[in-house]
Amino acid sequence: MSIFASPRFLRHVLWADAASCLATGAAQLLLAPRLAAWLQLPVPLLVGTGAFLVAYAGLVAWLALREPLPRPAVAALVIGNLGWAVACVALLASGAVAPNALGVAWVLAQALCVAVLAELQWTGLRRAPRVTGWA
Template sequence: MSTTTFFASPRFLSRVMWADAASCAASGALQLLFTESLARLTGLPAALLGGTGVFLLGYAALAAWMASRATPPRGLIGLVVFGNLGWALGCIALLACGAFPVSAWGVAWVLAQAACVVVLAELQWTGLRRTRSGRAVTA
């Protein structure tokens, strides 16, 4: 299977959304199960970690729902692309503002989330472009 065919596969968007759901579920669960430990380790406020953990679990459920559709909801996935880019910008802004005494582990945690969502946004955007009108494009 060529790279073009891989990205144009009708299942590509679903697979990317499953990856998005899994990464958000894992991050959200970690942030909720180990809120206090992560707060001490990262220097991030426990309330921020807990609140974003709840959000990530809710988003993971929505992403899993999108992934499970026979035809992924392209309009919603388009919003997800912008949401993922917004999350990455929020991560950078969080570090840049200097409002919290973020440790090196905290910087790594936040930058890992930013990098993950940028990669997911790019894959989602690629899938949307390559599967215009719900049909695979083989060009």
């Protein structure tokens, strides 16, 4: 059986999303001054996005615990992750920040990670069985 065919695939992807958001958000909150110096990104940007990521991780974890998974909410996560990826690229393209190469890599790594998660969530959502009710 393919990993994509597993009935738990989507739930595992949601847990990966929550874990990656929590790890990145906690790092940005706890290490903001140090990361700002290493990445040449503003502390307020790191703290603000870090706080958002920690809260988002909680939401995704809560959704991953629902039985059945709420399809509209998971679809919203797909859109949110794609939006985050676009926002990361737009931030770099805008010139609003001037990160060094490591900072550019940090932002692009986030964009790539959430784009992959969005694709995996979308794949899992399409393959997940539909149940009656709002889910």
